[in-house]
Amino acid sequence: MSDRLEEDTVSFRVENRIAWVYFNRPEKRNCMSPKLNRQMLRTIEELEFRDDVGVLILAGEGSAWSAGMDLKEYFRENEHKGIGAVRQAQREAYSWWERLRWFEKPTIAMINGWCFGGAYGPLFACDLAFAAQDAQFGLSEINWGILPGGGASKVAAELLSFRHAMYHAMMGENLTGTQAAEWGLVNEALPADKLEARVLEVANVLLAKNPTALRSTKFAVRRVREMTYDNAEDYLIRAQESANSFDGEGRKEATRQFIDEKAFKPGLGAYDLSKKS
Numbered sequence: 001m002s003d004r005l006e007e008d009t010v011s012f013r014v015e016n017r018i019a020w021v022y023f024n025r026p027e028k029r030n031c032m033s034p035k036l037n038r039q040m041l042r043t044i045e046e047l048e049f050r051d052d053v054g055v056l057i058l059a060g061e062g063s064a065w066s067a068g069m070d071l072k073e074y075f076r077e078n079e080h081k082g083i084g085a086v087r088q089a090q091r092e093a094y095s096w097w098e099r100l101r102w103f104e105k106p107t108i109a110m111i112n113g114w115c116f117g118g119a120y121g122p123l124f125a126c127d128l129a130f131a132a133q134d135a136q137f138g139l140s141e142i143n144w145g146i147l148p149g150g151g152a153s154k155v156a157a158e159l160l161s162f163r164h165a166m167y168h169a170m171m172g173e174n175l176t177g178t179q180a181a182e183w184g185l186v187n188e189a190l191p192a193d194k195l196e197a198r199v200l201e202v203a204n205v206l207l208a209k210n211p212t213a214l215r216s217t218k219f220a221v222r223r224v225r226e227m228t229y230d231n232a233e234d235y236l237i238r239a240q241e242s243a244n245s246f247d248g249e250g251r252k253e254a255t256r257q258f259i260d261e262k263a264f265k266p267g268l269g270a271y272d273l274s275k276k277s
C-alpha cells in the first residue's frame, strides 16, 4: 500500500463516553513515524476536554500495539537530514507521550500485540495497562545496536525490579503478555478474545467515579513517586484542598449518601454521581 496520509495514521471513535484511539498503521505494525506522532498529539488534544469523553483507551489496529519507533521514517530519514530534523522528530514523539502522561482523564493501554522499544513511552503514559496473554513486549534496541532511549530505559526502571529491568534491557528477549503482568509491566493479561471486554469493564468502573477525584488521584500517584514522604504528604494536602475548591460538592454529596442516607458504603463501591444534594 502507498504511504498513509498523516490524518489516517491514527483512528478513533467515541462511544458511551469512552474514546477508543488506535495506532493505525497496521501494515507497518503501527511503528511510530513523525506523521503518526503529530497526528496522535492532535487526536489527544482534540479528545481531552470533550464533554462526551470520560476515559481514553489506546489500542492498535491489526497484529501490533506498536512496533516502536519507525526505523526508516523516524530514525534514518531524519538522521540524513541532520540534527535539527532529529530533534524535531524527538519533540513530536515525546510531546504526545507527555500530553498522554498528564491527560486530564483516565487512560488505559489495551495491548493487543507487539509492543517494542519506543512504545514503552505511551505504555507508561497510560494509567492502566491490559494485555493479551500472547502479546509480545520487548526492549529490542539491544538487538539492533542502540540503548533503550526515548524514555524506554526509564520506563523499565520505573515499572520493573532492578534485576528484571537489567535482564529485559540487556538480553533483547521478549516477554509475553502473561510474563509482562507477572513482572508488573501491565496490570493484567487476558486471553485475546476477552481483552476488549475486560478493558471496557474497567473503563465503565472509572466512568462511575467522581471525575475530579480521578484526575487528582492519577496526578498524585505520578507526582509522589519522586517526592520524599514529607513532601508528598504536603503536596497531597494541597492537591485535595485545591480539588475541593474546584469541585467540593462531590465529596459532600458522597458523605451525605453514606452517613445520612446510608445508600452506599465507600469501602464497597462508588457513590451515585447522578444524585445532587
Ligand code: ACO
Pocket (backbone or CB within 6 Å): 027, 028, 029, 031, 032, 063, 067, 068, 069, 070, 071, 072, 073, 114, 116, 117, 118, 119, 140, 141, 149, 150
Ligand atoms: N520501523 C520501521 N518499519 C517497521 C517497524 C519499525 N519499527 N516494524 C515493522 N516495520 C515494517 C516492516 O519493515 C515491514 O515493512 P514492509 O512491508 O514494507 O516490508 C512491515 O512493517 C511489516 O513488518 P514485518 O517485519 O514483515 O512483520 P512481522 O509481523 O513479520 O513482524 C515484528 C513483526 C516482530 C514487530 C517486526 O516487524 C519487527 O521486529 N519490527 C521492529 C521492532 C523493533 O525493534 N522496533 C524498534 C524498537 S527500538 C525503538 O523504538 C527506539
